[in-house]
Amino acid sequence: xxxxxxxxxxxxxxxxxxxxxxxxxxxxxxxxxxxxxxxxxxxxxxxxxxxxxxxxxxxxxxxxxxxxxxxxxxxxxxxxxxxxxxxxxxxxxxxxxxxxxxxxxxxxxxxxxxxxxxxxxxxxxxxxxxxxxxxxxxxxxxxxxxxxxxxxxxxxxxxxxxxxxxxxxxxxxxxxxxxxxxxxxxxxxxxxxxxxxxxxxxxxxxxxxxxxxxxxxxxxxxxxxxxxxxxxxxxxxxxxxxxxxxxxxxxxxxxxxxxxxxxxxxxxxxxxxxxxxxxxxxxxxxxxxxxxxxxxxxxxxxxxxxxxxxxxxxxxxxxxxxxxxxxxxxxxxxxxxxxxxxxxxxxxxxxxxxxxxxxxxxxxxxxxxxx
Amino acid sequence: xxxxxxxxxxxxxxxxxxxxxxxxxxxxxxxxxxxxxxxxxxxxxxxxxxxxxxxxxxxxxxxxxxxxxxxxxxxxxxxxxxxxxxxxxxxxxxxxxxxxxxxxxxxxxxxxxxxxxxxxxxxxxxxxxxxxxxxxxxxxxxxxxxxxxxxxxxxxxxxxxxxxxxxxxxxxxxxxxxxxxxxxxxxxxxxxxxxxxxxxxxxxxxxxxxxxxxxxxxxxxxxxxxxxxxxxxxxxxxxxxxxxxxxxxxxxxxxxxxxxxxxxxxxxxxxxxxxxxxxxxxxxxxxxxxxxxxxxxxxxxxxxxxxxxxxxxxxxxxxxxxxxxxxxxxxxxxxxxxxxxxxxxxxxxxxxxxxxxxxxxxxxxxxxxxxxxxxxxxxxxxxxxxxxxxxxxxxxxxxxxxxxxxxxxxxxxxxxxxxxxxxxxxxxxxxxxxxxxxxxxxxxxxxxxxxxxxxxxxxxxxxxxxxxxxxxxxxxxxxxxxxxxxxxxxxxxxxxxxx
Ligand SMILES: Cc1cc2nc3c(=O)[nH]c(=O)nc-3n(C[C@H](O)[C@H](O)[C@H](O)COP(=O)(O)OP(=O)(O)OC[C@H]3O[C@@H](n4cnc5c(N)ncnc54)[C@H](O)[C@@H]3O)c2cc1C
Numbered sequence: 001x002x003x004x005x006x007x008x009x010x011x012x013x014x015x016x017x018x019x020x021x022x023x024x025x026x027x028x029x030x031x032x033x034x035x036x037x038x039x040x041x042x043x044x045x046x047x048x049x050x051x052x053x054x055x056x057x058x059x060x061x062x063x064x065x066x067x068x069x070x071x072x073x074x075x076x077x078x079x080x081x082x083x084x085x086x087x088x089x090x091x092x093x094x095x096x097x098x099x100x101x102x103x104x105x106x107x108x109x110x111x112x113x114x115x116x117x118x119x120x121x122x123x124x125x126x127x128x129x130x131x132x133x134x135x136x137x138x139x140x141x142x143x144x145x146x147x148x149x150x151x152x153x154x155x156x157x158x159x160x161x162x163x164x165x166x167x168x169x170x171x172x173x174x175x176x177x178x179x180x181x182x183x184x185x186x187x188x189x190x191x192x193x194x195x196x197x198x199x200x201x202x203x204x205x206x207x208x209x210x211x212x213x214x215x216x217x218x219x220x221x222x223x224x225x226x227x228x229x230x231x232x233x234x235x236x237x238x239x240x241x242x243x244x245x246x247x248x249x250x251x252x253x254x255x256x257x258x259x260x261x262x263x264x265x266x267x268x269x270x271x272x273x274x275x276x277x278x279x280x281x282x283x284x285x286x287x288x289x290x291x292x293x294x295x296x297x298x299x300x301x302x303x304x305x306x307x308x309x310x311x312x313x314x315x316x317x318x319x320x321x322x323x324x325x326x327x328x329x330x331x332x333x334x335x336x337x338x339x340x341x342x343x344x345x346x347x348x349x350x351x352x353x354x355x356x357x358x359x360x361x362x363x364x365x366x367x368x369x370x371x
Numbered sequence: 372x373x374x375x376x377x378x379x380x381x382x383x384x385x386x387x388x389x390x391x392x393x394x395x396x397x398x399x400x401x402x403x404x405x406x407x408x409x410x411x412x413x414x415x416x417x418x419x420x421x422x423x424x425x426x427x428x429x430x431x432x433x434x435x436x437x438x439x440x441x442x443x444x445x446x447x448x449x450x451x452x453x454x455x456x457x458x459x460x461x462x463x464x465x466x467x468x469x470x471x472x473x474x475x476x477x478x479x480x481x482x483x484x485x486x487x488x489x490x491x492x493x494x495x496x497x498x499x500x501x502x503x504x505x506x507x508x509x510x511x512x513x514x515x516x517x518x519x520x521x522x523x524x525x526x527x528x529x530x531x532x533x534x535x536x537x538x539x540x541x542x543x544x545x546x547x548x549x550x551x552x553x554x555x556x557x558x559x560x561x562x563x564x565x566x567x568x569x570x571x572x573x574x575x576x577x578x579x580x581x582x583x584x585x586x587x588x589x590x591x592x593x594x595x596x597x598x599x600x601x602x603x604x605x606x607x608x609x610x611x612x613x614x615x616x617x618x619x620x621x622x623x624x625x626x627x628x629x630x631x632x633x634x635x636x637x638x639x640x641x642x643x644x645x646x647x648x649x650x651x652x653x654x655x656x657x658x659x660x661x662x663x664x665x666x667x668x669x670x671x672x673x674x675x676x677x678x679x680x681x682x683x684x685x686x687x688x689x690x691x692x693x694x695x696x697x698x699x700x701x702x703x704x705x706x707x708x709x710x711x712x713x714x715x716x717x718x719x720x721x722x723x724x725x726x727x728x729x730x731x732x733x734x735x736x737x738x739x740x741x742x743x744x745x746x747x748x749x750x751x752x753x754x755x756x757x758x759x760x761x762x763x764x765x766x767x768x769x770x771x772x773x774x775x776x777x778x779x780x781x782x783x784x785x786x787x788x789x790x791x792x793x794x795x796x797x798x799x800x801x802x803x804x805x806x807x808x809x810x811x812x813x814x815x816x817x818x819x820x821x822x823x824x825x826x827x828x829x830x831x832x833x834x835x836x837x838x839x840x841x842x843x844x845x846x847x848x849x850x851x852x853x854x855x856x857x858x859x860x861x862x863x864x865x866x867x868x869x870x
Contacts, residue, residue, distance in 0.1 A: 060627030157579030
């Protein structure tokens, strides 16, 4: 990769080595838009924000290489100009001023994906390679800019979702995809149960579905692909919806749509003052009203992800166990470690931490108390 | 390729003998699971890369998962190296025996344990053949997408270990993108599940790390694969060109136009002629290169993409564009491609298949470079490859019976991989490093990166029980054999001028 991050990477490496020598922890930070995840250990900030360049972008390669401090907004806009996009639809959380925030580094480290996730794959599925700095301050490159690469262990994907606990990501190469010709949103007056049943049937065959959410008594279905294909689906299932062409400014056409709001956790459902929880569940799981009283529920990912507004943390905990899922608080008032791991798996995590950041420089205690 | 000579560079060598190990194994396994007579061990002396041979001392064929766990515990307790093996179709010597160790073949664990059509998942044991999964789930209108050319034979356990790809992975991804979770045995004998039933699992993405780890981190005993609905419509095109450069450029033009073909394969003249002689697929003998392009999906989507594709191909300078009119013709178009390896194999006593991958824009450059190297070394090279992903499979033709030719083929192969690294690519797209490309790892990675790989291995396997001496070279080996580490953009460009 042409850009090595030069002087800025050298500065970051020095900061890391210093912290390592003095046995201090550093908090890796981009915009801080995902600060509510895990338990923050407020220490000196290791900022990615000066690394904000697009290193290379060849639309016909379906690959973009960018530095980790680049704003997601800027990345999306650049891709949209070329009628491309990140398939996994990364959320951009808003600041108080309403500005949509988030950097590429944070997107990777948190591995959060939007409503298209079940149909498009997650963040890790789009990661081709990256450059990172480990806990010794060494600058390392793994993977590459090509679609297929099995030389050595897949460290790039390991870094994805590791919340910065294994190293500082300075640059990444991502797979991008052409934006589809058209998009349509269908609303259906169905109960959650009935909606999931319908969805189940539609998904046994190939379909243009790329989003499935439900709240109250309304199900939302997103269709993407060619005009004619979306039309055929609507006709077959006697549905009506406006089909929106995704022109070169596809982003703006969509701005403020239901899906963008859901992606960024905005809109009426999310404005409620109770804490917001995320429950990750096996696809197609139904949460019946009896399972959770005193809660508002938004189904996403076709039932593989639920957004829940409730004060009743206890009830959610036991529901997560019962439904073979896991729970995460999306609320800075509820700092929680990540869901507990079986002992043998925790041991592997600790060993990997030792391998990548023996001095526990990065994000100490952020994911788990153990490291 | 005398691999024994080289192992001293790879760290401590085990001193266990078959006589010492047999009684230990006898305590945990029935006799029917243990092979130790020379004639029984023959089939296990190499994988699909037959130039690399090392007869194993002992082969164990467990019937049950419990036996595998006992075996791993025994190996952990006595520090006995253990080499996992699937169907042995690997092309990098990954499943080759190591001295003083045991080879464990997982082919008897070959049950499809569950098919869950509603979740579009199947639970399979590691010895299940790749194609057997798609065959079993077809009645539900589903299939398993990654389709290595070896899919009739290779095992899903081996696919996970190599992160296998196939002709459809441009659109559908590699093994890592199609597996939901794995159950595996760690080098200390503990059984763990990595990944889970949800779309994300808490903690680090260990599932990604296991994929492509070549049996060095964990022994996979069960895999939950994700299935896809069978696309209702498939259209296959055979496109001819009068120059390799035009064909290579067309690949980028198609994808640049926003079309993602399900498959996009390329063959050069030598490969076309060999395939035609072998399979009579109706390929144009006079063409310098062909592309096989496949679109799949729903009727309307495919229809829209097809019109656009033909337009782009016409502009790209194709001399002929043929669309298969029926399933039989479609099969014939693919037959030539799928039998390309054996077909090329008839052109010379031996061939050596490379697996470098480069960004597509560098396809014309790399093909010109390979042609120049082929001339320089005096060995013909046929090119058959996954063009859509930039994954090359140059086939170097040689005769191992001629003194020095094998070494020459190896040297040429090494140069081709070096060229791929200089062109911002990688030494292996899907076949893995194994023993074969261990020296070239030193080209692609620097000392710190290689040390980071070793540290990763130690996190799982501090005693080096699982498949030692593969995949990651020691720094001592890099100092001895590895050419200078080249990093794209920092390489001495002058030597590219020759191509
Ligand atoms: C003609 C031909 C065409 C091919 N085409 C392709 C192709 O298109 N795409 C592609 O990707 N590959 C291809 N290959 C290579 C090969 O088929 C794949 O690498 C395949 O995944 C190997 O599977 P296997 O069961 O034969 O594994 P083996 O060769 O037995 O083993 C491969 C590696 O996996 C490890 N391993 C095996 N089973 C397990 C397990 N259960 N747990 C842990 N580790 C394990 C072994 O230790 C070894 O390192 C081709 C090979 C041939 C001969």
